[in-house]
Amino acid sequence: MKYIIKFFLPILILILLNACASEGKKFTSEVTSPDKNIKVSFHLSAENQPFYVVNYKTEKVIDSSKMGFELKDAAPLSGDFRIVATDTASVNETWQPVWGEDAEVKNEYNELKLQLEETSALKRKINIIFKVYDDGIGFRYEFPKQENLNEVVITDENTEFNLTGNHKVWWIPGDWDIYEYLYQTTKFSEIDALKLYEPGTHLGQTYMPENAVNTPVTMKTEAGLYLSFHEADLTDYAGMTLAVDTTNHKMKSELVGNAENIKVKRQTPFETPWRTIQIAEKPGQLIESKLIVNLNDPNVVEDMSFFKPTKYTGIWWDMHIGTGNWDYAGANHAANTTYAKELIDFSAKHNINAMLVEGWNIGWEQWWDKKAKQVDFDFVTPYPDYDLQEVVRYGKSKGVALIMHHETSADVTGYEAQIDTAFALMKDLKIHAVKTGYVGSVIPEGEYHHGQFMVNHYQKVLEKGIENQVAINAHEPIKATGKRRTYPVAISREGVRGQEYNAWSDDGGNPPEHLTIVPFTRMLGGPVDYTPGIFNTSLKPYKENNQINTTLAHQLALYVVVYSPVQMVPDLIKNYEGHPAFQFIEDVGIDWQQSKVLDAEIGDFIVMARQEKQTGHWFLGAITDEQARTVTINFDFLEAGKNYTATIYKDAADAHYKTNPEAYEISSEDISNNSKLELMLAAGGGVAIAIKESNK
Amino acid sequence: MKYIIKFFLPILILILLNACASEGKKFTSEVTSPDKNIKVSFHLSAENQPFYVVNYKTEKVIDSSKMGFELKDAAPLSGDFRIVATDTASVNETWQPVWGEDAEVKNEYNELKLQLEETSALKRKINIIFKVYDDGIGFRYEFPKQENLNEVVITDENTEFNLTGNHKVWWIPGDWDIYEYLYQTTKFSEIDALKLYEPGTHLGQTYMPENAVNTPVTMKTEAGLYLSFHEADLTDYAGMTLAVDTTNHKMKSELVGNAENIKVKRQTPFETPWRTIQIAEKPGQLIESKLIVNLNDPNVVEDMSFFKPTKYTGIWWDMHIGTGNWDYAGANHAANTTYAKELIDFSAKHNINAMLVEGWNIGWEQWWDKKAKQVDFDFVTPYPDYDLQEVVRYGKSKGVALIMHHETSADVTGYEAQIDTAFALMKDLKIHAVKTGYVGSVIPEGEYHHGQFMVNHYQKVLEKGIENQVAINAHEPIKATGKRRTYPVAISREGVRGQEYNAWSDDGGNPPEHLTIVPFTRMLGGPVDYTPGIFNTSLKPYKENNQINTTLAHQLALYVVVYSPVQMVPDLIKNYEGHPAFQFIEDVGIDWQQSKVLDAEIGDFIVMARQEKQTGHWFLGAITDEQARTVTINFDFLEAGKNYTATIYKDAADAHYKTNPEAYEISSEDISNNSKLELMLAAGGGVAIAIKESNK
Incomplete structure (x- = not known):
């Protein structure tokens, strides 16, 4: 620094x-x-x-x-x-x-x-x-x-x-x-x-x-x-x-x-x-x-080399759409070694360098009901069908790091009692990131997630992270207030109505305008782990009464619109494998040189462009609310005198978030910094563009 | 059988x-x-x-x-x-x-x-x-x-x-x-x-x-x-x-x-x-x-399990566009271990199960000029920068088989003298396919490629193949006459003006109509190793005076239009990596349940559909000559009562094989056997469609 x-x-x-x-x-x-x-x-x-x-x-x-x-x-x-x-x-x-x-x-x-x-x-x-x-x-x-x-x-x-x-x-x-x-x-x-x-x-x-x-x-x-x-x-x-x-x-x-x-x-x-x-x-x-x-203090973590911004896959969406369970007692336990290795293979193939596994550790059977729960979470003991060491080893052999998962069910007393052991295990296995969760009401009773007690707890976890070289992605967190500057281990957090609501909420899910507001509200605090990129937006055949209220192109654009140094690639492997639009997710940057909002109106639409730090490639994401609209994109942010190829992932002409959400088109344009493109965004739609300097 | x-x-x-x-x-x-x-x-x-x-x-x-x-x-x-x-x-x-x-x-x-x-x-x-x-x-x-x-x-x-x-x-x-x-x-x-x-x-x-x-x-x-x-x-x-x-x-x-x-x-x-x-x-x-x-006899090869139809990458196109050389004496020897491993990694990542390496063995320095040549081809000794054993081992570890290469320069006397040693090496290394080449005039002098002597030589090589479990892909071959039925080791052959002419011929390359004729002429004999799929159709910056005279979508469609149980994926890695249209090449079948010509006029256009044996997926390829045209595709060949998703790779509205060949669009349609689609093929253009049963 x-x-x-x-x-x-x-x-x-x-x-x-x-x-x-x-x-x-x-x-x-x-x-x-x-x-x-x-x-x-x-x-x-x-x-x-x-x-x-x-x-x-x-x-x-x-x-x-x-x-x-x-x-x-x-x-x-x-x-x-x-x-x-x-x-x-x-x-x-x-x-x-x-x-x-x-x-x-x-x-x-x-x-x-x-x-x-x-x-x-x-x-x-x-x-x-x-x-x-x-x-x-x-x-x-x-x-x-x-x-x-x-x-x-x-x-x-x-x-x-x-x-x-x-x-x-x-x-x-x-x-x-x-x-x-x-x-x-x-x-x-x-x-x-x-x-x-x-x-x-x-x-x-x-x-x-x-x-x-x-x-x-x-x-x-x-x-x-x-x-x-x-x-x-x-x-x-x-x-x-x-x-x-x-x-x-x-x-x-x-x-x-x-x-x-x-x-x-x-x-x-x-x-x-x-x-x-x-x-x-x-x-x-x-x-x-x-x-x-x-307004935050400079970085106090001397060596942050253990963490690099990364996309990550995971065992997570299964639980939300019902194709897998967190707990082992029920059938269909998702966090098993075989599935984890499949995800590692998929990740390795698509240059995704990390994978999250939820539901790996004992305690999920009654985690929800605090009064009745008989098994406390244990942050070191895997279920019998999950070989943690082997998953870590296999992942390393493929260049895919495991992201640990700690669901505390907001039992902070219990978590703090085990936190040293839990972090020691990660240090031992060289696991450098953890997603924490705090679902439910706080233990000790009488404390709230956003009060001083919890603010201090979240801070304590960051300090454990620094001590053990583990980056923290907190769900049900305290809001982001820029502490990531001082503690870059605070890589991301939730604190927003995330993608998972689309899978099960009975209020119709997140409306198309949701992510046209989040960047101007929640995201002003800091990185958002929204988990974009669901391709099977209909959720069929898993969830007949739910759907993602955006088009597929809108989902792609979120990788640019929503900022986080960790971005999940959450959908089932089979929904990605073979899908040409997955190329955008494979390509899109995660570590940026610069970011620009090209055009926006809060709650209506947003057009963002970000330049990847390592490659200089640009990525553009635009999304709209329930209104279809045409956006004119001016590429004057590109370097003058250079030729670029823009690969455009857009809504098909007949796309609509309700009736035809997965209709997309991919095309390519030669552009320069003099170029302008008019692009039609469907209702609930979007456009994602990958821009690379042309080698011709 | x-x-x-x-x-x-x-x-x-x-x-x-x-x-x-x-x-x-x-x-x-x-x-x-x-x-x-x-x-x-x-x-x-x-x-x-x-x-x-x-x-x-x-x-x-x-x-x-x-x-x-x-x-x-x-x-x-x-x-x-x-x-x-x-x-x-x-x-x-x-x-x-x-x-x-x-x-x-x-x-x-x-x-x-x-x-x-x-x-x-x-x-x-x-x-x-x-x-x-x-x-x-x-x-x-x-x-x-x-x-x-x-x-x-x-x-x-x-x-x-x-x-x-x-x-x-x-x-x-x-x-x-x-x-x-x-x-x-x-x-x-x-x-x-x-x-x-x-x-x-x-x-x-x-x-x-x-x-x-x-x-x-x-x-x-x-x-x-x-x-x-x-x-x-x-x-x-x-x-x-x-x-x-x-x-x-x-x-x-x-x-x-x-x-x-x-x-x-x-x-x-x-x-x-x-x-x-x-x-x-x-x-x-x-x-x-x-x-x-x-009109050929039944299969005489009892165990053909060593050969499975496959796409293959290779060290080959480099030599044609000048980014690499066959010979070692010159600079830029392409067939080196490092490059071979890069191709293996790329192949493994994209479910391509084989890779060809040309120029791996000593003898290329003066192979062209028979009179002057001082080094005969040697079919067992690699150049110093190519570790054959290591490439085979590395490929196997990644599920990518090496395809051997034997350029004989039509010195059949020389080749036959070494053929047992050459095939023994392949048997020893469990290499199950070889591409042979017969460039130049035949030795012994007085014989011609298409005469009885050479017919018998090509046959002898098939027999060596059967003996050593090696499938043969002959270039500069005798024409295909259906012997593949009797000898399924005869997997493919050239015998056509191939893709490489586009890289260097001074007559403007293969015109757009070329592949609208080949299926009705050369291909009636049998599989054609045309090596389709060049994405950098402009050949810039390598070949300023040459180009591929088709659009990119036309190149994709060739994987369906042109039949071969081995199809090359020949372009440079960098032209594929990150290209959304590469998904089609990754997906397209290679082993077929059935094949149908939906519509065609020789020399004008052809629309083919083929169903993949293992998956039941359909793939459709349509190409046109220098005339843009609209084709109406009737999907009545699909099974009634089922829903399918068609991923369509087509020419962009402004695509043209001369001026804008790489302009493509990818989109998706829900279709059934009642569906019809009108698709515009650009001049020199095409369309490729991957059709999978929808899981919804």
Whole structure:
């Protein structure tokens, strides 16, 4: 990892303000983005409460919004402040992620740090730091080491986001346990998360005390500006939902708590995650933004050579469509040595370097029903028909690495008790990746997936990963907040309503628009393990009442549209073998030099292009919602003066996600950076293009 | 091999005819095809010369045509005969080839055998046997064991084919050494083979004493009937060309001789090859006809399990486009261990079970120039950079068998001296196939490729093959005459102007129509090792002045249109890897249950369908000449009541063999036996379709 600090200018300005404050006058401090478009203003109110305002060009984006905390057995930390000092700094550096959407990341911002101190006798201190980028802002609170504030028990963080209009919002409910909801598209005033909250009806509804949304939550203003609210560097703190005040168009941080109504317990000094607001004139800029990773610390893992971005096959989809079972007691146990070797052979043949096996270890018979379960998961003992060592050996001989699987059923107590043994086995067998799962309600009881306890657990697993050279792909995770920069072992995670819902959900599956929203919401947090690429979209003959609500070409395009350094190739071997369109999956890059959103409208369509790091090949993916549409693709991103061959995988003229989803066409075009192509996307359709420099 | 003799009725009719003959009256004996459409009449003329006539329905196909021989140092054997006996028989059996276009072959015919004896003092005997099938006729001469005819030295066979019109003819010159000519399409009266005979200008012109054509030669009558003339079971005899009398629309057998002007030398008893005339109302019936194989003896190879039909890659195309050399002395020796292993890996990955290596053995430095050559070919010693044993071992470990290569440069004396050693090496290494080559003029001098000496040599190699379990793919071979039935080791052969001409010939390469004629001419003899499937049809950047004169889809279709139990996959790995259309080559069958010509016009287009034996999958290939055209494909050959998925590899709308040959489209259709599809074939274009039963 090499840092190029091009420009660093810390400016410390100490201003004695006591006189002003005592007169009840507002003091305003400002910081702008490097391009001057974004301006953040901080001020103390007449009551000496901290407020901030955000402007973009001439538009007010966030009106005066209060900041502060409620503490357990202590006075709130929200007013009666004076500004002790104001620090500003400017940074312009470039860093290289180990893996990611782009090989180089520019980190350029102006910083404003306010050191606040209560005027009361306790003189409790809190600092507020704003970093203002061209693509948005982040701010966090620092709780410095101080005499009268040692253990801090936060019962509420009251950070407000006071919107300036009744924006169009893409949102999911602020569930405390799971993010696996369909995105809703409503006016802000129409957000009604509790209406979607029907506990017990499905996995994705557990606990949500009020009308709130999970982040990233994305909006479009009347003026056409795009905003997305999220957090960065969520460490030893509770996840933040945003409670919505539909009348006043306000949001307020609502931290995920536990049964004791405690949100966060820390010792000073500590700092909160960054509260972030991405601001963009075009929706694609939200995706291209590096705000979230930039607001995390640099990589601490010196040697990440054990992990390379990879596609992976797996024993997984079988269980969702019913051709195999996780558990051994039932018939049809999928995770057997024979099947694993078949997948290894298939993977080796198609340059797929990894394979996941779910259901390999004892404990699946009653994993779902915690009360009744008689067999706890064991993370080292395979079922009798699965020879773990042999699968690892065979895979290695073919260049296919095993991805381990740990389903914890959210029994974190049980998992942590076994975690050292479990990771030791992986270290011993040189298994360098694990998919973890946290289905069900958390043990210990009273904790929620998104609370501080679980945030710390997920962090602990990352640390075990670093210690044992194992990369982590967490399902039912805490949301991604850019920690992948600091801990590149955090390779991917779920935290989204994934492909598997299409196989069994009774609400019709994920609608065609689903993945035209996910990139602008969930994916702004980080890599998404969506598991695209189902070819048998009808799911026949396995699931008569379910189907994938996209065309086949749309499924291909997802390998470009959805970013993850691990992308599953999940369908049954027989649905891929012999299918000409599988060539795209075999070819498509997984490790990128650069990524561009060529065109998009949230919830309607998206056209992405990414350049493969090792080869320089470009791959383009475009998808549309339930509306067929024509997209014009301008290849001006290609290098001038070179000839390229574009292999185009598109919807057939009569394709339709409902009636004719698997109708595709593959063709080839000679193109250059002067080329434009008009391509028809069917309803629920897409197009995937592989672009290689022509050798002629 | 299992024979089902359904019906066998030998009828021996002895008729004393001396009285009639002495009176100069003609005797006529007739035999008809089982369906009564074809009638062959035999008669002795007033001079007691044997004549035959062929009718199809009401049309006279062959008018009175003389039969007879000229012998060395003896009177001609052509007149003064009496009929000693007339035998008739009917056969209706079904046999199963080891491999072939169809898993079952019906062999149904009526036979007429005339026993002739000279009325002169020598009383030399000759029998003439006609077999009349629904799809054509064959006749041969038997020279029985007899007192006054022991050693027979034939200087001319005078079998006439007296045509009944100035037919349209698809022909190549009657060259005595090579068949590698472009097919000419002319009126019979316009045949001028000598005009194409420019010895020394290229490989394909060696020796041809008169205006003659090689067989199979195919014709279309004014009435629209299709005829093809050839021979079957060419054994220990000279190959037959047909001398053309353009004025009288007559052809006469002109056997290939040697420098001593001897055509055939045999001991009685012996029999000539069958002279064959295929007769069809539709051109496709010529291809579907089993006349040629039916006129050969049953399989004599008990255990053919060592050979399975297979696609094969190889070190071969490199030499033709100049990216590699056969010889080691020059730079860039292609047949090295590393490259062979790359090809093995590629083959294994794509279910291709064999690989050919040319240029592996010492002797290539001056092989072309016989006078100057200092190093004879050695068929056991590899060049230093080629580890034969290791390549065989590595291939076996990956399921890819090596195909051996023996280029003899037509030094048959040299080859036969080494042949036991050469075959022993293959036996030792369990190499079960060899491609032989006979480029250049024959040693011993005075012999020609198509003469009796060479016919016997090619036969000897087949016998060595049987002895050592090695299948033979002969290049610069004697023509195929159905011997593959008797000797299934004769898996394929060249004997056609192959793909390689496109890489270097200065006459513009093979025109788009080439492969719309070959199936109706050369391919009627038997399997053709054309080596289809070049994807880089422009040959850029290797050959700026050459190109393949077909589209890419046309190349794919050739795997169905052209039959061979070994089909090469010849292009460079890099032109295949990652190309979606390569899926067709990976999928396309090689061992067939049945084959059908759906539609065709010779020289214009052909639509073939073949069903794979092991899987029941169907594959369809259609190609057109330089004219773009729309073909309507009726899928009524599929099983009723079943659903199929057709993966269609077709020309892009703007494809053209000259300007845009590699523009293709791949799509998929759900079809049944009620389906019809209209498909546009570009100029020089084609379409290839893989059809599998749908599992939905």
